Amino acid sequence: MNTPLQSQSHLNVPDAQPNGLPWRGGLAYGLLGFPLAFAALPLYVVLPNYYARSFGLSLATVGALMMVVRLMDAIVDPWLGRASDALFACSARAVLWVGAGAALLQWSGMAGLFFPAMTNQTALAVWLVAGLLLTCIAHSFLVIAHQAWGVRLGGDELLRSRIVAWREGLGLAGVIAASALSVVWGAYAMLAVFGCALLLGWSFWWRAPQPLKLSVPQRSESASLWQPLVQPAFRRLLAVFVCNGIASAIPAALMLFFAQDRLRASEQATAVFLVLYFICAAASMPLWLRSIRRFGLVWSWLFGMLLAVLCFAWTASLGSGQIQAFALICALTGIALGADLAIPGALLAKLIEQQGAQGSHDGAYLGWWNLATKLNLALAAGAALPLLQWLGYAPGSHDEQALQHLAWAYALVPCTLKLIAACLLYVLLIRPERESRFNWRNAS
Numbered sequence: 042m043n044t045p046l047q048s049q050s051h052l053n054v055p056d057a058q059p060n061g062l063p064w065r066g067g068l069a070y071g072l073l074g075f076p077l078a079f080a081a082l083p084l085y086v087v088l089p090n091y092y093a094r095s096f097g098l099s100l101a102t103v104g105a106l107m108m109v110v111r112l113m114d115a116i117v118d119p120w121l122g123r124a125s126d127a128l129f130a131c132s133a134r135a136v137l138w139v140g141a142g143a144a145l146l147q148w149s150g151m152a153g154l155f156f157p158a159m160t161n162q163t164a165l166a167v168w169l170v171a172g173l174l175l176t177c178i179a180h181s182f183l184v185i186a187h188q189a190w191g192v193r194l195g196g197d198e199l200l201r202s203r204i205v206a207w208r209e210g211l212g213l214a215g216v217i218a219a220s221a222l223s224v225v226w227g228a229y230a231m232l233a234v235f236g237c238a239l240l241l242g243w244s245f246w247w248r249a250p251q252p253l254k255l256s257v258p259q260r261s262e263s264a265s266l267w268q269p270l271v272q273p274a275f276r277r278l279l280a281v282f283v284c285n286g287i288a289s290a291i292p293a294a295l296m297l298f299f300a301q302d303r304l305r306a307s308e309q310a311t312a313v314f315l316v317l318y319f320i321c322a323a324a325s326m327p328l329w330l331r332s333i334r335r336f337g338l339v340w341s342w343l344f345g346m347l348l349a350v351l352c353f354a355w356t357a358s359l360g361s362g363q364i365q366a367f368a369l370i371c372a373l374t375g376i377a378l379g380a381d382l383a384i385p386g387a388l389l390a391k392l393i394e395q396q397g398a399q400g401s402h403d404g405a406y407l408g409w410w411n412l413a414t415k416l417n418l419a420l421a422a423g424a425a426l427p428l429l430q431w432l433g434y435a436p437g438s439h440d441e442q443a444l445q446h447l448a449w450a451y452a453l454v455p456c457t458l459k460l461i462a463a464c465l466l467y468v469l470l471i472r473p474e475r476e477s478r479f480n481w482r483n484a485s
Contacts, residue, residue, distance in 0.1 A: 071207030078215030108423025122408020150176030193252030286417030321375030345380020
């Protein structure tokens with residue numbers, strides 16, 4: 042059964058209907074997504090460029106260190122998911138107070154990363170690893186607990202999509218703010234706003250609709266930890282998510298290099314590209330919710346993948362000064378990004394309910410899901426950056442052949458992976474569903 046939303050009495054939000062979510066409840070739940078996004082763009086997009094250009098660390102070193110840290114962080118995620126389940130079993134208040142400690146650790150780690158205490162190359166590499174581990178683990182717990190809260194609110198496909206859209210839409214607003222602050226105004230402004238937004242998001246979370254507690258059979262900790270991977274349906278969804286995620290992570294890791302060296306764009310123009318991309322993604326959310334209502338989750342996701350390939354492939358042909366053309370590509374691919382943000386999380390929430398894990402072992406599923414997210418980012422940075430260095434590219438390069446290699450890695454490799462993900466989506470999720478419906482109709 043779907044689980045209705047339960048509001049706290051002081052909020053006076055009525056129980057959600059199957060096709061709706063009170064805006065105050067959506068805002069109270071989703072607002073924490075705004076500061077959580079600050080740890081995404083600065084760490085995965087700005088930080089590699091910052092350490093390579095400002096401190097002289099080689100691309101191979103930065104890429105390898107970030108891959109190692111993300112792999113270490115990813116391994117911890119399933120256990121963080123179990124910790125989230127244990128806290129939810131105690132009370133929502135326990136989740137909120139532990140979340141406050143994680144938020145403080147996350148802010149401290151970010152501050153240390155952007156203001157290192159040394160400049161020696163070896164010490165700087167150690168500092169980078171330590172700061173990333175602290176920041177990423179604290180961030181991971183907050184993300185998993187916040188996502189688990191949303192999963193436990195229940196609902197049908199459309200309501201689940203609305204819950205995810207509130208979280209991801211406000212997350213996009215955070216990405217836009219982080220883009221402008223970190224690229225144009227610098228780390229001081231970014232960290233100040235980040236700290237205030239964490240405090241505000243956490244305080245609003247206290248007023249969010251609370252999930253009802255369900256009576257569920259208890260499993261041992263080890264069984265519930267590995268139980269998601271035993272489910273074929275979860276493995277199929279995870280395979281599509283990983284392939285699609287790597288396709289999206291490669292451009293994220295290379296975007297600043299492409300804009301500044303291939304297009305010769307200024308820092309201000311680069312910030313505009315990022316802001317335009319994420320604004321269009323946020324604006325597309327209602328469009329994708331309509332598509333979900335009309336075509337369902339999996340078909341809408343397939344449309345989003347194909348749209349991304351159609352809009353992004355010709356980026357490989359762009360050269361110096363083609364700023365307007367790239368801005369148009371950013372806008373169109375931003376629209377496609379809306380599908381990647383709103384749909385996979387809703388599909389996961391639906392699968393968790395179908396597997397009977399809602400309200401008991403949501404965190405276990407989300408832990409493996411976030412592990413996959415980290416692997417996507419690790420593989421993108423750990424493979425793309427050293428590959429570019431091997432192909433002769435270095436930040437600030439003017440060599441035409443090296444810049445062409447950069448363009449191919451930035452555009453063509455992700456498009457190929459995106460097409461593979463679309464094929465996997467059809468073969469693993471869409472076709473079995475259609476065959477199941479066909480067999481059911483014949484049987485009836």
